[in-house]
Amino acid sequence: MSEIRVIKIKQSVLANNDARAQKLRGELKQHGVFLLNVMSSPGAGKTTLLKNIINRLKGEFRIGVMEADMDADVDGKEIASSTGVKTIQLNTSGECHLDAKMTSEGVEALGYDDLDLIILENIGNLVCPAEFDTGATASMVLLSIPEGDDKPLKYPLMFTKGNFFVFTKMDTRIVFDFDVEKASKRILALNPDAKFFPVSAKTDEGIAELVEYLRKRINTYKAE
Amino acid sequence: MSEIRVIKIKQSVLANNDARAQKLRGELKQHGVFLLNVMSSPGAGKTTLLKNIINRLKGEFRIGVMEADMDADVDGKEIASSTGVKTIQLNTSGECHLDAKMTSEGVEALGYDDLDLIILENIGNLVCPAEFDTGATASMVLLSIPEGDDKPLKYPLMFTKGNFFVFTKMDTRIVFDFDVEKASKRILALNPDAKFFPVSAKTDEGIAELVEYLRKRINTYKAE
Numbered sequence: 001m002s003e004i005r006v007i008k009i010k011q012s013v014l015a016n017n018d019a020r021a022q023k024l025r026g027e028l029k030q031h032g033v034f035l036l037n038v039m040s041s042p043g044a045g046k047t048t049l050l051k052n053i054i055n056r057l058k059g060e061f062r063i064g065v066m067e068a069d070m071d072a073d074v075d076g077k078e079i080a081s082s083t084g085v086k087t088i089q090l091n092t093s094g095e096c097h098l099d100a101k102m103t104s105e106g107v108e109a110l111g112y113d114d115l116d117l118i119i120l121e122n123i124g125n126l127v128c129p130a131e132f133d134t135g136a137t138a139s140m141v142l143l144s145i146p147e148g149d150d151k152p153l154k155y156p157l158m159f160t161k162g163n164f165f166v167f168t169k170m171d172t173r174i175v176f177d178f179d180v181e182k183a184s185k186r187i188l189a190l191n192p193d194a195k196f197f198p199v200s201a202k203t204d205e206g207i208a209e210l211v212e213y214l215r216k217r218i219n220t221y222k223a224e
Numbered sequence: 225m226s227e228i229r230v231i232k233i234k235q236s237v238l239a240n241n242d243a244r245a246q247k248l249r250g251e252l253k254q255h256g257v258f259l260l261n262v263m264s265s266p267g268a269g270k271t272t273l274l275k276n277i278i279n280r281l282k283g284e285f286r287i288g289v290m291e292a293d294m295d296a297d298v299d300g301k302e303i304a305s306s307t308g309v310k311t312i313q314l315n316t317s318g319e320c321h322l323d324a325k326m327t328s329e330g331v332e333a334l335g336y337d338d339l340d341l342i343i344l345e346n347i348g349n350l351v352c353p354a355e356f357d358t359g360a361t362a363s364m365v366l367l368s369i370p371e372g373d374d375k376p377l378k379y380p381l382m383f384t385k386g387n388f389f390v391f392t393k394m395d396t397r398i399v400f401d402f403d404v405e406k407a408s409k410r411i412l413a414l415n416p417d418a419k420f421f422p423v424s425a426k427t428d429e430g431i432a433e434l435v436e437y438l439r440k441r442i443n444t445y446k447a448e
Contacts, residue, residue, distance in 0.1 A: 041266045042350050042379060043371025070351070072378045094381065096320070096351035124378065125351055126266050127294070127320035146370035146393065147267025154296045154348065155266060157318065169370065175396050 017132055021100035024107065024135030031112040034218045035103075035120060037136035039158065041151075042124030044144040045168040047075045048201045050119060054083040056211045061116040061218060066090055066106040068098050068123050075121060086110060097128035100135045117218055126155040130162075137221060144168045145178045152186035159187045164195040166210060171200040241356055245324035248331065248359030255336040258442045259327075259344060261360035263382065265375075266348030268368040269392040271299045272425045274343060278307040280435045285340040285442060290314055290330040292322050292347050299345060310334060321352035324359045341442055350379040354386075361445060368392045369402045376410035383411045388419040390434060395424040 028035050038046050047067075054063055065087040067076035076089035090106050092098065098106075103120060110118060120136060122129045141162030143151055146169060152159040159165070165187055167180055180198055187194045197213065199206035252259050262270050271291075278287055289311040291300035300313035314330050316322065322330075327344060334342060344360060346353045365386030367375055370393060376383040383389070389411055391404055404422055411418045421437065423430035 041348075041371075042375055043265060043368075069378055071380065074374060074377055094355075096349075123351070124265075125320075125349060127347070127349055128352065131318075144267075144370065146368065146396065147265075150298060151266055153298055154293055156295065172370070172396070172399050175399060 014132070017099050017101070020104065021133035021135035024100055024104045025137065027112070028107070028118075028135070028137060032222050033107075033112055033115050033118055034138075034221050035107070035118045035134075035136040036214075037120045037122055037134050037139040038142070039122045039126075039129045039139060039162065040124060040142035040168075041126050041144070041147055044124070044142040044147065045201060046121050046124070046142055047078055049142065049166065049168060049199065050121060051079060051082050052201050052207055053211055053214065054079070054085055054119070056207070057117070057214065058083065058085055060215065062114055064088075064110040064115045064118045066103075066110065066118065066120045068092060068121060070094050070096070070123065079121075086115075092123060095128075096123055096125050097132050098122055098134055099132045103134040103136070116222065126151065126158045130155075130158040130160075138163045138217065140164055140166060142166045142168050143183065145170060145172045145176050148176075149179045149183035149186070152183060152190060156190055159194075160190045162191065162194070164197065164213070167196065167198040169200060169202075170198050170205050171202045238356070241323050241325070244328065245357035245359035248324055248328050249361065251336070252331070252342075252359070252361060256446050257336055257339050257342055258362075258445050259331070259342045259358075259360040260438075261344045261346055261358050261363040262366070263346045263350075263353045263363060263386065264348060264366035264392075265350050265368070265371055268348070268366040268371065269425060270345050270348070270366055271302055273366065273390065273392060273423070274345060275303060275306045276425050276431055277435055277438065278303070278309055278343070280431070281341065281438065282307065282309055284439065286338055288312075288334040288339045288342045290327075290334065290342065290344045292316060292345060294318050294320070294347065303345075310339075316347065320347055320349050321356050322346055322358055323356045327358040327360070340446065350375065350382045354379075354382040354384075362387045362441065364388055364390060366390045366392050367407065369394060369396045369400050372400075373403045373407035373410070376407060376414060380414055383418075384414045386415065386418070388421065388437070391420065391422040393424060393426075394422050394429050395426045
């Protein structure tokens, strides 16, 4: 009995969430603001990669950052101090994902008017964040070399929902068995339009290509 | 409105879950079976560590394994083929945790009578699995060096709920900044009784100490 009730409630909330996400996506488009949702496991290197990307794009685009954490604020402080861009911290009080309502509240707190790009660093988790449409324009999913190339097999929803994929910590291939081609094929089987960016924030490998891709996507979106 | 309903349902299910977990724990105790719940992020090295531990303990204890995955069976096959112990795969159909009911069903499928130790490899996730008491005798939490020593700050519930903590992939300290002392202090602040085992399944560093600790805990439990 109890399971059936949970599932019903979840579906109802998810339906509400989808409508809310579409509304937010429309509002963002109207204001010419690109919202990038960033997802990965804990410790895959989201914050480090974002600092790197933001510092390369902030001369061109007005950037705001929403850092989501269950109840910490370390990443928000780190991003704000190292990039100088407008940053807010969203605390989910233990929830393992952001939904469209929480994302809308964050966007409202940051403000639409003086921004071109909002980056949402989602909770570190390969499961729940993939289940909720945040209303983002695009989703970037990170998979770090130490996690292993089997993750797309074990967390298929995340690798289905992402739009483009960044293999992080490429410099650590010397100590880990991670087959980039195998991982890419596993993601393509779920997500035929997936794009891949192997990077290292330590050596700068691949960062320029990823930044160029983001630049083009944001400019195309704003020009449409 | 919708949030309030979700929270109420969740609390009700959690209360049921706690009762069910206590029941399972009692049944396990009665049968002298130690249930070890193993939790971590995706890719922290649960399967590799478990293979190593099982092969060192299987001469002494009759071991069964429950591999939980959202919808894959790769880890179950890997454990079964490399250790030869009785293994079943639990698929959660997308749920990011096991609750006491699912765990009970798994234990029933494995059978109580011819086992001393059941190992549950939970879903790779630092959030949801910590929210549900599975009914396990003890919980072992892995934190891998590549994930970073800040994880206890960001996922405090997991580091509060675990009973002992294994720092995995210690051989990779050459490429990562991870302060074992800092991580330990952060966990102790949440969990004053925490015990720590820095290990590498690649070099065997620390594995003997961890196995000895498990051996003592299981024997004490069975003798009580």
